[in-house]
Amino acid sequence: MTAPLVTILDDEPEIRSMLADALEDAGFRTMSFSRATEFEAALKSHTPDVCLVDLGLPDRDGLTLVHRLALEQGAAVIIISGRAQVQDRVTGLELSADDYIIKPFDPAEVVARVRVRLRRDRAAPQSASDTARFNGWTAHFNRYTLENDKGEETPFSHAEGEVLRLFLESPKRLISRAHMQETLGGAAGESFDRAMDVRISRLRTKLCEDPRNPRLIKTIYGAGYIFLGDVSWT
Template identity: 85%
Template sequence: MTQPLVTILDDEPAIRTMLADALQEAGYRTMTFARATEFEAALHRTTPDVCLVDLGLPDRDGLSLVHRLALELGASVIIISGRAQVQDRVTGLELGADDYIIKPFAPAEVVARVRARLRDPKVARPRSETARFNGWVAHFDRYALVDDAGEETPFSHAEGEVLRLFLEAPKRLITRAHMQEQLGGAAGESFDRAMDVRISRLRTKLREDPKNPRLIKTIYGAGYIFLGDVSWT
């Protein structure tokens, strides 16, 4: 089985080497890039499973690249940055990042975060890749939602994880604790914020009324319930 591919975009050679060595030792394939232009050119030839993106790039602001990756690519995006301000972390998550790691960091921490994004395929049970619900078809093999008129809306890897969690347990309460257990990551304010961002983006893509969503209902103080009728193929 082909190992997941992790791309590393950082202008510091020592960090690229350190991360590549740690990830390869953990069993992942890696590709490293010093500039955004090199990385974007490579995306025409390959599709990574996880993208590690530094915000302080010499030829482009990393936040705009994160936004594009979240919209167009089905990979998880993890920001690695020296920007430690809360607003930078919030902005990164709102633009589509799945996680945010502040420099300096231990290589083992990055490996653990990558592993949390991509759970071991050897122990994952086989899963259906297409679900139908309330006029929508979710294609998890190509990260796309299709409405009954045939219009496609892409979703990210992280959004797909949350959507699958809802679709596999319709009309049942999904607590924050259960989401953290299933999706990985450290419990706390940053995890809760990441879930809020992903659920908000899913509601937008499902054309939900933010004040009165029909499908993804918030049960305040408890969690969420997905109210659609779901069939898997």
């Protein structure tokens, strides 16, 4: 079995070397890049399992790149940044990053976070399929798209897909914020709550929900969420 591929995008050579050594010692394959243009060119011929992305890139806005990666690649995206403010972490998670690690960091922590992301992604789901149908919609988790009854497709990010799968695998059951945090990972607190709010809001928009009276993803204030659709996996 081929080892998972982790790409490292950071303009500091010491950090690239430190991360590559730690990840390779842990059994991962790595590819390292100092500029976004080199990284994006490599994506045409390589499919990473996890992307580690620094926000302070010399040739591209890191946050914009993170958002595009999350939507187009289907890989887990972990931000590594010296920006330690809560708002920076919130913004990164709102743009569909899966995790946010603040510099300086212990390489062992990064390895542990990568392993956690891969364990969650590869854990056997309750359903045996990557396709779920509900209320006129089809969710294709193998290509990260939502298809309506006219055959029109809308992409969703890796992070949005995690939330959607959680709902679809537990329809008509209350899902608490605590359960979401435990299942999806990340530190509990304001940044996690804000990220979940944004991901759910985006899913509602993609499902053409009325934000004032959503039919499928209902908020139970003070308790969590309930997905009210009739779900079948094929």
